[in-house]
Amino acid sequence: IIANIVKTFKYIYGLRFEVQGLENFEVEGPCVIVSNHQSILDMMGLMEILPDDCVQIGKKELLYTGPVGLIMYLGGVIFINRKSTSNAKTVMSGVAQTMLDENVKVWVYPEGTRNGNGDLLPFKKGAFHLAVQAQANLFTVLYSSFTSFYNPAKKLFISGKIRVEVLQPIETKGLTAEDVADLTERCYCTMRETFFRLSGTAREPLASRHNGLLPDP
Ligand SMILES: CCCCCCCC/C=C\CCCCCCCC(=O)SCCNC(=O)CCNC(=O)[C@H](O)C(C)(C)COP(=O)(O)OP(=O)(O)OC[C@H]1O[C@@H](n2cnc3c(N)ncnc32)[C@H](O)[C@@H]1OP(=O)(O)O
Ligand SMILES: CCCCCCCCCCCCCC(=O)OC[C@@H](O)COP(=O)(O)O
Structure with missing residues:
Protein backbone atom coordinates (compact mmCIF):
# COMPACT_ATOMS: atom_id res chain seq x y z
CA ILE A 1 0.00 0.00 0.00
CA ILE A 2 2.76 2.44 0.97
CA ALA A 3 4.76 1.64 -2.15
CA ASN A 4 1.79 2.24 -4.42
CA ILE A 5 1.02 5.60 -2.81
CA VAL A 6 4.64 6.80 -2.82
CA LYS A 7 5.08 5.65 -6.44
CA THR A 8 2.50 8.20 -7.59
CA PHE A 9 4.54 11.12 -6.19
CA LYS A 10 6.86 11.04 -9.20
CA TYR A 11 4.08 12.42 -11.37
CA ILE A 12 3.64 15.37 -9.03
CA TYR A 13 7.37 16.11 -8.94
CA GLY A 14 7.99 15.41 -12.64
CA LEU A 15 10.55 12.72 -11.99
CA ARG A 16 11.22 9.80 -14.30
CA PHE A 17 12.90 6.56 -13.30
CA GLU A 18 14.84 4.54 -15.83
CA VAL A 19 15.51 1.14 -14.27
CA GLN A 20 18.03 -1.41 -15.52
CA GLY A 21 18.79 -4.89 -14.22
CA LEU A 22 15.54 -5.41 -12.32
CA GLU A 23 15.56 -9.03 -13.47
CA ASN A 24 18.55 -9.56 -11.14
CA PHE A 25 16.11 -9.27 -8.25
CA GLU A 26 14.17 -12.31 -9.43
CA VAL A 27 15.85 -14.60 -6.93
CA GLU A 28 13.94 -16.29 -4.14
CA GLY A 29 15.05 -16.15 -0.54
CA PRO A 30 16.68 -13.75 1.87
CA CYS A 31 19.25 -11.25 0.70
CA VAL A 32 20.79 -7.92 1.68
CA ILE A 33 20.35 -4.97 -0.66
CA VAL A 34 22.62 -1.94 -0.38
CA SER A 35 22.17 1.35 -2.22
CA ASN A 36 23.29 4.96 -2.19
CA HIS A 37 21.24 7.52 -0.24
CA GLN A 38 21.12 11.13 -1.42
CA SER A 39 17.91 12.56 -0.02
CA ILE A 40 14.38 11.88 1.12
CA LEU A 41 13.56 11.57 -2.61
CA ASP A 42 15.16 8.14 -2.32
CA PRO A 51 10.94 -6.41 -3.93
CA ASP A 52 8.29 -8.28 -1.95
CA ASP A 53 9.08 -9.15 1.66
CA CYS A 54 11.75 -6.48 2.02
CA VAL A 55 12.33 -4.35 5.12
CA GLN A 56 14.69 -1.42 5.61
CA ILE A 57 17.14 -0.44 8.31
CA GLY A 58 16.42 3.07 9.58
CA LYS A 59 17.67 5.41 12.27
CA LYS A 60 15.70 5.29 15.52
CA GLU A 61 14.79 8.98 15.34
CA LEU A 62 12.43 8.19 12.44
CA LEU A 63 10.25 6.09 14.74
CA TYR A 64 9.24 9.27 16.59
CA THR A 65 7.97 11.19 13.55
CA GLY A 66 4.26 10.64 14.22
CA PRO A 67 2.21 9.06 11.43
CA VAL A 68 5.29 8.46 9.27
CA GLY A 69 6.98 6.66 12.16
CA LEU A 70 3.88 4.55 12.65
CA ILE A 71 3.74 3.66 8.94
CA MET A 72 7.41 2.68 9.02
CA TYR A 73 6.87 0.60 12.15
CA LEU A 74 3.92 -1.20 10.57
CA GLY A 75 5.97 -1.65 7.40
CA GLY A 76 8.53 -3.60 9.41
CA VAL A 77 11.41 -1.11 9.38
CA ILE A 78 14.23 -2.20 11.70
CA PHE A 79 15.28 0.75 13.82
CA ILE A 80 18.84 1.14 15.04
CA ASN A 81 20.51 3.61 17.35
CA ARG A 82 23.33 4.98 15.23
CA LYS A 83 24.96 6.67 18.21
CA SER A 84 25.61 3.33 19.89
CA THR A 85 27.60 0.89 17.78
CA SER A 86 27.24 -1.94 20.29
CA ASN A 87 23.48 -1.46 20.47
CA ALA A 88 23.19 -1.31 16.66
CA LYS A 89 25.35 -4.40 16.26
CA THR A 90 23.17 -6.34 18.74
CA VAL A 91 20.05 -5.41 16.77
CA MET A 92 21.69 -6.30 13.47
CA SER A 93 22.88 -9.72 14.57
CA GLY A 94 19.31 -10.54 15.56
CA VAL A 95 18.29 -9.48 12.06
CA ALA A 96 20.48 -12.12 10.39
CA GLN A 97 18.54 -14.88 12.16
CA THR A 98 15.15 -13.28 11.45
CA MET A 99 16.05 -12.95 7.77
CA LEU A 100 16.60 -16.67 7.52
CA ASP A 101 13.66 -17.68 9.73
CA GLU A 102 11.13 -15.46 8.03
CA ASN A 103 12.62 -15.38 4.54
CA VAL A 104 12.88 -11.60 4.28
CA LYS A 105 15.14 -9.25 2.35
CA VAL A 106 16.82 -6.31 4.09
CA TRP A 107 17.58 -2.96 2.48
CA VAL A 108 20.44 -0.95 3.97
CA TYR A 109 21.91 2.43 3.10
CA PRO A 110 25.56 1.65 3.91
CA GLU A 111 26.56 5.32 3.90
CA GLY A 112 24.48 5.53 7.09
CA THR A 113 23.15 9.00 6.30
CA ARG A 114 21.90 11.13 3.42
CA ASN A 115 24.58 12.52 1.18
CA GLY A 116 23.81 14.68 -1.84
CA ASN A 117 27.23 15.97 -2.77
CA GLY A 118 27.61 13.89 -5.93
CA ASP A 119 29.84 11.21 -4.43
CA LEU A 120 29.53 8.27 -2.03
CA LEU A 121 30.53 8.50 1.64
CA PRO A 122 32.72 5.72 3.04
CA PHE A 123 30.57 2.69 3.84
CA LYS A 124 29.60 1.45 7.30
CA LYS A 125 30.18 -2.27 7.63
CA GLY A 126 26.89 -3.41 9.18
CA ALA A 127 25.20 -4.41 5.92
CA PHE A 128 28.16 -6.53 4.89
CA HIS A 129 28.41 -8.24 8.28
CA LEU A 130 24.70 -8.97 7.95
CA ALA A 131 25.08 -10.57 4.51
CA VAL A 132 28.00 -12.70 5.70
CA GLN A 133 26.27 -13.73 8.95
CA ALA A 134 23.18 -14.82 7.01
CA GLN A 135 25.34 -16.24 4.18
CA ALA A 136 22.88 -14.43 1.92
CA ASN A 137 23.34 -12.85 -1.49
CA LEU A 138 24.27 -9.18 -1.56
CA PHE A 139 22.62 -6.94 -4.13
CA THR A 140 23.81 -3.45 -4.97
CA VAL A 141 21.52 -0.77 -6.37
CA LEU A 142 22.64 2.64 -7.60
CA TYR A 143 20.63 5.79 -8.24
CA SER A 144 22.22 8.46 -10.44
CA SER A 145 23.07 11.83 -8.92
CA PHE A 146 20.16 14.22 -8.23
CA THR A 147 22.36 17.32 -8.30
CA SER A 148 21.29 18.44 -11.79
CA PHE A 149 17.63 18.80 -10.79
CA TYR A 150 17.59 18.86 -6.98
CA ASN A 151 19.86 21.05 -4.89
CA PRO A 152 18.42 22.49 -1.67
CA ALA A 153 21.42 24.82 -1.20
CA LYS A 154 20.69 26.46 -4.54
CA LYS A 155 16.91 26.21 -4.01
CA LEU A 156 16.74 24.07 -7.16
CA PHE A 157 14.03 21.46 -7.63
CA ILE A 158 12.92 20.91 -11.23
CA SER A 159 11.82 17.83 -13.10
CA GLY A 160 14.45 15.30 -14.03
CA LYS A 161 15.45 11.74 -14.75
CA ILE A 162 16.90 9.25 -12.29
CA ARG A 163 18.79 6.29 -13.71
CA VAL A 164 18.67 3.19 -11.54
CA GLU A 165 20.72 0.06 -11.89
CA VAL A 166 20.41 -3.23 -10.02
CA LEU A 167 23.77 -4.99 -10.29
CA GLN A 168 24.46 -8.73 -10.36
CA PRO A 169 24.25 -10.35 -6.91
CA ILE A 170 27.42 -11.08 -4.97
CA GLU A 171 27.55 -14.45 -3.22
CA THR A 172 28.73 -14.54 0.39
CA LYS A 173 28.64 -18.31 0.89
CA GLY A 174 31.81 -19.37 2.65
CA LEU A 175 32.85 -15.84 3.61
CA THR A 176 33.62 -15.13 7.28
CA ALA A 177 33.85 -12.01 9.44
CA GLU A 178 37.46 -11.67 8.33
CA ASP A 179 36.36 -11.10 4.74
CA VAL A 180 33.95 -8.29 5.58
CA ALA A 181 36.42 -5.41 5.19
CA ASP A 182 37.44 -6.69 1.79
CA LEU A 183 33.83 -7.26 0.71
CA THR A 184 32.92 -3.72 1.80
CA GLU A 185 35.82 -2.22 -0.14
CA ARG A 186 35.00 -4.24 -3.26
CA CYS A 187 31.35 -3.15 -3.18
CA TYR A 188 32.33 0.44 -2.55
CA CYS A 189 34.58 0.55 -5.61
CA THR A 190 32.03 -1.09 -7.91
CA MET A 191 29.19 1.06 -6.62
CA ARG A 192 31.18 4.27 -6.92
CA GLU A 193 32.13 3.47 -10.50
CA THR A 194 28.53 2.62 -11.36
CA PHE A 195 27.29 5.79 -9.64
CA PHE A 196 29.60 7.98 -11.74
CA ARG A 197 28.71 6.10 -14.93
CA LEU A 198 24.96 6.51 -14.30
CA SER A 199 25.39 10.16 -13.34
CA GLY A 200 27.63 10.93 -16.30
CA THR A 201 30.27 12.49 -14.07
CA ALA A 202 34.02 11.93 -14.23
CA ARG A 203 35.56 9.44 -11.89
CA GLU A 204 37.99 10.88 -9.38
CA PRO A 205 41.01 8.86 -8.27
CA LEU A 206 39.79 6.88 -5.28
CA ALA A 207 43.09 6.44 -3.45
CA SER A 208 43.88 10.14 -3.32
CA ARG A 209 40.42 11.00 -2.03
CA HIS A 210 40.75 8.37 0.67
CA ASN A 211 44.12 9.68 1.77
CA GLY A 212 42.70 13.15 1.98
CA LEU A 213 45.11 14.36 -0.71
CA LEU A 214 42.32 15.92 -2.73
CA PRO A 215 39.90 18.45 -1.24
CA ASP A 216 36.21 17.60 -1.30
CA PRO A 217 34.45 18.97 -4.37
C1 LIG B 1 0.96 8.99 2.91
C2 LIG B 1 2.37 8.56 2.49
C3 LIG B 1 3.30 8.38 3.63
C4 LIG B 1 4.63 7.85 3.12
C5 LIG B 1 5.44 7.32 4.23
C6 LIG B 1 6.64 6.63 3.68
C7 LIG B 1 7.24 5.81 4.74
C8 LIG B 1 8.36 4.98 4.17
C9 LIG B 1 8.27 3.61 4.77
C10 LIG B 1 9.24 2.81 4.66
C11 LIG B 1 10.56 3.18 4.10
C12 LIG B 1 11.60 3.17 5.15
C13 LIG B 1 12.86 3.69 4.64
C14 LIG B 1 13.83 3.84 5.78
C15 LIG B 1 14.97 4.66 5.35
C16 LIG B 1 15.85 4.94 6.50
C17 LIG B 1 17.10 5.59 6.08
C18 LIG B 1 18.01 5.73 7.27
O1 LIG B 1 17.60 5.92 8.36
S1 LIG B 1 19.69 5.64 6.94
C19 LIG B 1 20.43 5.65 8.51
C20 LIG B 1 20.39 4.32 9.22
N1 LIG B 1 21.11 3.29 8.52
C21 LIG B 1 22.38 3.00 8.76
O2 LIG B 1 23.05 3.58 9.61
C22 LIG B 1 23.00 1.92 7.98
C23 LIG B 1 23.35 0.80 8.84
N2 LIG B 1 24.52 1.09 9.67
C24 LIG B 1 25.41 0.15 9.97
O3 LIG B 1 25.23 -0.94 9.49
C25 LIG B 1 26.63 0.48 10.83
O4 LIG B 1 27.65 -0.36 10.42
C26 LIG B 1 26.41 0.32 12.34
C27 LIG B 1 25.32 1.27 12.83
C28 LIG B 1 26.05 -1.12 12.71
C29 LIG B 1 27.75 0.68 13.07
O5 LIG B 1 28.20 1.89 12.57
P1 LIG B 1 29.59 2.58 13.02
O6 LIG B 1 29.39 4.04 12.84
O7 LIG B 1 29.97 2.18 14.40
O8 LIG B 1 30.69 2.16 11.97
P2 LIG B 1 31.20 0.77 11.34
O9 LIG B 1 32.54 1.04 10.74
O10 LIG B 1 30.22 0.22 10.38
O11 LIG B 1 31.35 -0.25 12.56
C30 LIG B 1 32.33 -0.12 13.59
C31 LIG B 1 32.96 -1.48 13.88
O12 LIG B 1 31.97 -2.44 14.20
C32 LIG B 1 32.04 -3.57 13.31
N3 LIG B 1 30.68 -4.06 13.05
C33 LIG B 1 29.65 -3.39 12.48
N4 LIG B 1 28.58 -4.16 12.41
C34 LIG B 1 28.91 -5.35 12.92
C35 LIG B 1 28.21 -6.58 13.10
N5 LIG B 1 26.91 -6.71 12.75
N6 LIG B 1 28.87 -7.61 13.64
C36 LIG B 1 30.17 -7.50 14.00
N7 LIG B 1 30.89 -6.35 13.86
C37 LIG B 1 30.27 -5.32 13.33
C38 LIG B 1 32.73 -3.03 12.07
O13 LIG B 1 33.39 -4.07 11.34
C39 LIG B 1 33.69 -2.02 12.63
O14 LIG B 1 34.84 -2.65 13.11
P3 LIG B 1 36.24 -2.55 12.32
O15 LIG B 1 36.48 -1.10 12.03
O16 LIG B 1 36.05 -3.33 11.04
O17 LIG B 1 37.22 -3.19 13.24
C1 LIG C 1 9.05 13.55 -1.24
C2 LIG C 1 8.82 12.11 -1.57
C3 LIG C 1 8.88 11.19 -0.40
C4 LIG C 1 7.60 11.26 0.38
C5 LIG C 1 7.64 10.46 1.64
C6 LIG C 1 7.21 11.29 2.80
C7 LIG C 1 7.28 10.54 4.08
C8 LIG C 1 8.61 10.60 4.77
C9 LIG C 1 9.29 9.27 4.78
C10 LIG C 1 10.32 9.22 5.84
C11 LIG C 1 11.45 8.36 5.49
C12 LIG C 1 12.71 9.05 5.85
C13 LIG C 1 13.92 8.49 5.17
C14 LIG C 1 15.10 9.37 5.31
O1 LIG C 1 15.61 9.88 4.35
O2 LIG C 1 15.57 9.52 6.58
C15 LIG C 1 16.79 10.16 6.81
C16 LIG C 1 17.84 9.14 7.09
O3 LIG C 1 17.88 8.35 5.97
C17 LIG C 1 19.23 9.66 7.30
O4 LIG C 1 19.20 10.64 8.20
P1 LIG C 1 20.28 11.82 8.23
O5 LIG C 1 20.63 12.16 6.81
O6 LIG C 1 21.48 11.27 8.97
O7 LIG C 1 19.60 12.93 8.96
Missing part, protein backbone atom coordinates in the same frame (compact mmCIF):
# COMPACT_ATOMS: atom_id res chain seq x y z
CA MET A 43 11.91 6.96 -0.75
CA MET A 44 10.37 7.26 -4.23
CA GLY A 45 13.28 5.39 -5.82
CA LEU A 46 13.06 2.75 -3.11
CA MET A 47 9.35 2.10 -3.65
CA GLU A 48 9.88 2.08 -7.43
CA ILE A 49 11.82 -1.21 -7.30
CA LEU A 50 11.17 -2.60 -3.79
Whole structure:
Protein backbone atom coordinates (compact mmCIF):
# COMPACT_ATOMS: atom_id res chain seq x y z
CA ILE A 1 0.00 0.00 0.00
CA ILE A 2 2.76 2.44 0.97
CA ALA A 3 4.76 1.64 -2.15
CA ASN A 4 1.79 2.24 -4.42
CA ILE A 5 1.02 5.60 -2.81
CA VAL A 6 4.64 6.80 -2.82
CA LYS A 7 5.08 5.65 -6.44
CA THR A 8 2.50 8.20 -7.59
CA PHE A 9 4.54 11.12 -6.19
CA LYS A 10 6.86 11.04 -9.20
CA TYR A 11 4.08 12.42 -11.37
CA ILE A 12 3.64 15.37 -9.03
CA TYR A 13 7.37 16.11 -8.94
CA GLY A 14 7.99 15.41 -12.64
CA LEU A 15 10.55 12.72 -11.99
CA ARG A 16 11.22 9.80 -14.30
CA PHE A 17 12.90 6.56 -13.30
CA GLU A 18 14.84 4.54 -15.83
CA VAL A 19 15.51 1.14 -14.27
CA GLN A 20 18.03 -1.41 -15.52
CA GLY A 21 18.79 -4.89 -14.22
CA LEU A 22 15.54 -5.41 -12.32
CA GLU A 23 15.56 -9.03 -13.47
CA ASN A 24 18.55 -9.56 -11.14
CA PHE A 25 16.11 -9.27 -8.25
CA GLU A 26 14.17 -12.31 -9.43
CA VAL A 27 15.85 -14.60 -6.93
CA GLU A 28 13.94 -16.29 -4.14
CA GLY A 29 15.05 -16.15 -0.54
CA PRO A 30 16.68 -13.75 1.87
CA CYS A 31 19.25 -11.25 0.70
CA VAL A 32 20.79 -7.92 1.68
CA ILE A 33 20.35 -4.97 -0.66
CA VAL A 34 22.62 -1.94 -0.38
CA SER A 35 22.17 1.35 -2.22
CA ASN A 36 23.29 4.96 -2.19
CA HIS A 37 21.24 7.52 -0.24
CA GLN A 38 21.12 11.13 -1.42
CA SER A 39 17.91 12.56 -0.02
CA ILE A 40 14.38 11.88 1.12
CA LEU A 41 13.56 11.57 -2.61
CA ASP A 42 15.16 8.14 -2.32
CA MET A 43 11.91 6.96 -0.75
CA MET A 44 10.37 7.26 -4.23
CA GLY A 45 13.28 5.39 -5.82
CA LEU A 46 13.06 2.75 -3.11
CA MET A 47 9.35 2.10 -3.65
CA GLU A 48 9.88 2.08 -7.43
CA ILE A 49 11.82 -1.21 -7.30
CA LEU A 50 11.17 -2.60 -3.79
CA PRO A 51 10.94 -6.41 -3.93
CA ASP A 52 8.29 -8.28 -1.95
CA ASP A 53 9.08 -9.15 1.66
CA CYS A 54 11.75 -6.48 2.02
CA VAL A 55 12.33 -4.35 5.12
CA GLN A 56 14.69 -1.42 5.61
CA ILE A 57 17.14 -0.44 8.31
CA GLY A 58 16.42 3.07 9.58
CA LYS A 59 17.67 5.41 12.27
CA LYS A 60 15.70 5.29 15.52
CA GLU A 61 14.79 8.98 15.34
CA LEU A 62 12.43 8.19 12.44
CA LEU A 63 10.25 6.09 14.74
CA TYR A 64 9.24 9.27 16.59
CA THR A 65 7.97 11.19 13.55
CA GLY A 66 4.26 10.64 14.22
CA PRO A 67 2.21 9.06 11.43
CA VAL A 68 5.29 8.46 9.27
CA GLY A 69 6.98 6.66 12.16
CA LEU A 70 3.88 4.55 12.65
CA ILE A 71 3.74 3.66 8.94
CA MET A 72 7.41 2.68 9.02
CA TYR A 73 6.87 0.60 12.15
CA LEU A 74 3.92 -1.20 10.57
CA GLY A 75 5.97 -1.65 7.40
CA GLY A 76 8.53 -3.60 9.41
CA VAL A 77 11.41 -1.11 9.38
CA ILE A 78 14.23 -2.20 11.70
CA PHE A 79 15.28 0.75 13.82
CA ILE A 80 18.84 1.14 15.04
CA ASN A 81 20.51 3.61 17.35
CA ARG A 82 23.33 4.98 15.23
CA LYS A 83 24.96 6.67 18.21
CA SER A 84 25.61 3.33 19.89
CA THR A 85 27.60 0.89 17.78
CA SER A 86 27.24 -1.94 20.29
CA ASN A 87 23.48 -1.46 20.47
CA ALA A 88 23.19 -1.31 16.66
CA LYS A 89 25.35 -4.40 16.26
CA THR A 90 23.17 -6.34 18.74
CA VAL A 91 20.05 -5.41 16.77
CA MET A 92 21.69 -6.30 13.47
CA SER A 93 22.88 -9.72 14.57
CA GLY A 94 19.31 -10.54 15.56
CA VAL A 95 18.29 -9.48 12.06
CA ALA A 96 20.48 -12.12 10.39
CA GLN A 97 18.54 -14.88 12.16
CA THR A 98 15.15 -13.28 11.45
CA MET A 99 16.05 -12.95 7.77
CA LEU A 100 16.60 -16.67 7.52
CA ASP A 101 13.66 -17.68 9.73
CA GLU A 102 11.13 -15.46 8.03
CA ASN A 103 12.62 -15.38 4.54
CA VAL A 104 12.88 -11.60 4.28
CA LYS A 105 15.14 -9.25 2.35
CA VAL A 106 16.82 -6.31 4.09
CA TRP A 107 17.58 -2.96 2.48
CA VAL A 108 20.44 -0.95 3.97
CA TYR A 109 21.91 2.43 3.10
CA PRO A 110 25.56 1.65 3.91
CA GLU A 111 26.56 5.32 3.90
CA GLY A 112 24.48 5.53 7.09
CA THR A 113 23.15 9.00 6.30
CA ARG A 114 21.90 11.13 3.42
CA ASN A 115 24.58 12.52 1.18
CA GLY A 116 23.81 14.68 -1.84
CA ASN A 117 27.23 15.97 -2.77
CA GLY A 118 27.61 13.89 -5.93
CA ASP A 119 29.84 11.21 -4.43
CA LEU A 120 29.53 8.27 -2.03
CA LEU A 121 30.53 8.50 1.64
CA PRO A 122 32.72 5.72 3.04
CA PHE A 123 30.57 2.69 3.84
CA LYS A 124 29.60 1.45 7.30
CA LYS A 125 30.18 -2.27 7.63
CA GLY A 126 26.89 -3.41 9.18
CA ALA A 127 25.20 -4.41 5.92
CA PHE A 128 28.16 -6.53 4.89
CA HIS A 129 28.41 -8.24 8.28
CA LEU A 130 24.70 -8.97 7.95
CA ALA A 131 25.08 -10.57 4.51
CA VAL A 132 28.00 -12.70 5.70
CA GLN A 133 26.27 -13.73 8.95
CA ALA A 134 23.18 -14.82 7.01
CA GLN A 135 25.34 -16.24 4.18
CA ALA A 136 22.88 -14.43 1.92
CA ASN A 137 23.34 -12.85 -1.49
CA LEU A 138 24.27 -9.18 -1.56
CA PHE A 139 22.62 -6.94 -4.13
CA THR A 140 23.81 -3.45 -4.97
CA VAL A 141 21.52 -0.77 -6.37
CA LEU A 142 22.64 2.64 -7.60
CA TYR A 143 20.63 5.79 -8.24
CA SER A 144 22.22 8.46 -10.44
CA SER A 145 23.07 11.83 -8.92
CA PHE A 146 20.16 14.22 -8.23
CA THR A 147 22.36 17.32 -8.30
CA SER A 148 21.29 18.44 -11.79
CA PHE A 149 17.63 18.80 -10.79
CA TYR A 150 17.59 18.86 -6.98
CA ASN A 151 19.86 21.05 -4.89
CA PRO A 152 18.42 22.49 -1.67
CA ALA A 153 21.42 24.82 -1.20
CA LYS A 154 20.69 26.46 -4.54
CA LYS A 155 16.91 26.21 -4.01
CA LEU A 156 16.74 24.07 -7.16
CA PHE A 157 14.03 21.46 -7.63
CA ILE A 158 12.92 20.91 -11.23
CA SER A 159 11.82 17.83 -13.10
CA GLY A 160 14.45 15.30 -14.03
CA LYS A 161 15.45 11.74 -14.75
CA ILE A 162 16.90 9.25 -12.29
CA ARG A 163 18.79 6.29 -13.71
CA VAL A 164 18.67 3.19 -11.54
CA GLU A 165 20.72 0.06 -11.89
CA VAL A 166 20.41 -3.23 -10.02
CA LEU A 167 23.77 -4.99 -10.29
CA GLN A 168 24.46 -8.73 -10.36
CA PRO A 169 24.25 -10.35 -6.91
CA ILE A 170 27.42 -11.08 -4.97
CA GLU A 171 27.55 -14.45 -3.22
CA THR A 172 28.73 -14.54 0.39
CA LYS A 173 28.64 -18.31 0.89
CA GLY A 174 31.81 -19.37 2.65
CA LEU A 175 32.85 -15.84 3.61
CA THR A 176 33.62 -15.13 7.28
CA ALA A 177 33.85 -12.01 9.44
CA GLU A 178 37.46 -11.67 8.33
CA ASP A 179 36.36 -11.10 4.74
CA VAL A 180 33.95 -8.29 5.58
CA ALA A 181 36.42 -5.41 5.19
CA ASP A 182 37.44 -6.69 1.79
CA LEU A 183 33.83 -7.26 0.71
CA THR A 184 32.92 -3.72 1.80
CA GLU A 185 35.82 -2.22 -0.14
CA ARG A 186 35.00 -4.24 -3.26
CA CYS A 187 31.35 -3.15 -3.18
CA TYR A 188 32.33 0.44 -2.55
CA CYS A 189 34.58 0.55 -5.61
CA THR A 190 32.03 -1.09 -7.91
CA MET A 191 29.19 1.06 -6.62
CA ARG A 192 31.18 4.27 -6.92
CA GLU A 193 32.13 3.47 -10.50
CA THR A 194 28.53 2.62 -11.36
CA PHE A 195 27.29 5.79 -9.64
CA PHE A 196 29.60 7.98 -11.74
CA ARG A 197 28.71 6.10 -14.93
CA LEU A 198 24.96 6.51 -14.30
CA SER A 199 25.39 10.16 -13.34
CA GLY A 200 27.63 10.93 -16.30
CA THR A 201 30.27 12.49 -14.07
CA ALA A 202 34.02 11.93 -14.23
CA ARG A 203 35.56 9.44 -11.89
CA GLU A 204 37.99 10.88 -9.38
CA PRO A 205 41.01 8.86 -8.27
CA LEU A 206 39.79 6.88 -5.28
CA ALA A 207 43.09 6.44 -3.45
CA SER A 208 43.88 10.14 -3.32
CA ARG A 209 40.42 11.00 -2.03
CA HIS A 210 40.75 8.37 0.67
CA ASN A 211 44.12 9.68 1.77
CA GLY A 212 42.70 13.15 1.98
CA LEU A 213 45.11 14.36 -0.71
CA LEU A 214 42.32 15.92 -2.73
CA PRO A 215 39.90 18.45 -1.24
CA ASP A 216 36.21 17.60 -1.30
CA PRO A 217 34.45 18.97 -4.37
C1 LIG B 1 0.96 8.99 2.91
C2 LIG B 1 2.37 8.56 2.49
C3 LIG B 1 3.30 8.38 3.63
C4 LIG B 1 4.63 7.85 3.12
C5 LIG B 1 5.44 7.32 4.23
C6 LIG B 1 6.64 6.63 3.68
C7 LIG B 1 7.24 5.81 4.74
C8 LIG B 1 8.36 4.98 4.17
C9 LIG B 1 8.27 3.61 4.77
C10 LIG B 1 9.24 2.81 4.66
C11 LIG B 1 10.56 3.18 4.10
C12 LIG B 1 11.60 3.17 5.15
C13 LIG B 1 12.86 3.69 4.64
C14 LIG B 1 13.83 3.84 5.78
C15 LIG B 1 14.97 4.66 5.35
C16 LIG B 1 15.85 4.94 6.50
C17 LIG B 1 17.10 5.59 6.08
C18 LIG B 1 18.01 5.73 7.27
O1 LIG B 1 17.60 5.92 8.36
S1 LIG B 1 19.69 5.64 6.94
C19 LIG B 1 20.43 5.65 8.51
C20 LIG B 1 20.39 4.32 9.22
N1 LIG B 1 21.11 3.29 8.52
C21 LIG B 1 22.38 3.00 8.76
O2 LIG B 1 23.05 3.58 9.61
C22 LIG B 1 23.00 1.92 7.98
C23 LIG B 1 23.35 0.80 8.84
N2 LIG B 1 24.52 1.09 9.67
C24 LIG B 1 25.41 0.15 9.97
O3 LIG B 1 25.23 -0.94 9.49
C25 LIG B 1 26.63 0.48 10.83
O4 LIG B 1 27.65 -0.36 10.42
C26 LIG B 1 26.41 0.32 12.34
C27 LIG B 1 25.32 1.27 12.83
C28 LIG B 1 26.05 -1.12 12.71
C29 LIG B 1 27.75 0.68 13.07
O5 LIG B 1 28.20 1.89 12.57
P1 LIG B 1 29.59 2.58 13.02
O6 LIG B 1 29.39 4.04 12.84
O7 LIG B 1 29.97 2.18 14.40
O8 LIG B 1 30.69 2.16 11.97
P2 LIG B 1 31.20 0.77 11.34
O9 LIG B 1 32.54 1.04 10.74
O10 LIG B 1 30.22 0.22 10.38
O11 LIG B 1 31.35 -0.25 12.56
C30 LIG B 1 32.33 -0.12 13.59
C31 LIG B 1 32.96 -1.48 13.88
O12 LIG B 1 31.97 -2.44 14.20
C32 LIG B 1 32.04 -3.57 13.31
N3 LIG B 1 30.68 -4.06 13.05
C33 LIG B 1 29.65 -3.39 12.48
N4 LIG B 1 28.58 -4.16 12.41
C34 LIG B 1 28.91 -5.35 12.92
C35 LIG B 1 28.21 -6.58 13.10
N5 LIG B 1 26.91 -6.71 12.75
N6 LIG B 1 28.87 -7.61 13.64
C36 LIG B 1 30.17 -7.50 14.00
N7 LIG B 1 30.89 -6.35 13.86
C37 LIG B 1 30.27 -5.32 13.33
C38 LIG B 1 32.73 -3.03 12.07
O13 LIG B 1 33.39 -4.07 11.34
C39 LIG B 1 33.69 -2.02 12.63
O14 LIG B 1 34.84 -2.65 13.11
P3 LIG B 1 36.24 -2.55 12.32
O15 LIG B 1 36.48 -1.10 12.03
O16 LIG B 1 36.05 -3.33 11.04
O17 LIG B 1 37.22 -3.19 13.24
C1 LIG C 1 9.05 13.55 -1.24
C2 LIG C 1 8.82 12.11 -1.57
C3 LIG C 1 8.88 11.19 -0.40
C4 LIG C 1 7.60 11.26 0.38
C5 LIG C 1 7.64 10.46 1.64
C6 LIG C 1 7.21 11.29 2.80
C7 LIG C 1 7.28 10.54 4.08
C8 LIG C 1 8.61 10.60 4.77
C9 LIG C 1 9.29 9.27 4.78
C10 LIG C 1 10.32 9.22 5.84
C11 LIG C 1 11.45 8.36 5.49
C12 LIG C 1 12.71 9.05 5.85
C13 LIG C 1 13.92 8.49 5.17
C14 LIG C 1 15.10 9.37 5.31
O1 LIG C 1 15.61 9.88 4.35
O2 LIG C 1 15.57 9.52 6.58
C15 LIG C 1 16.79 10.16 6.81
C16 LIG C 1 17.84 9.14 7.09
O3 LIG C 1 17.88 8.35 5.97
C17 LIG C 1 19.23 9.66 7.30
O4 LIG C 1 19.20 10.64 8.20
P1 LIG C 1 20.28 11.82 8.23
O5 LIG C 1 20.63 12.16 6.81
O6 LIG C 1 21.48 11.27 8.97
O7 LIG C 1 19.60 12.93 8.96
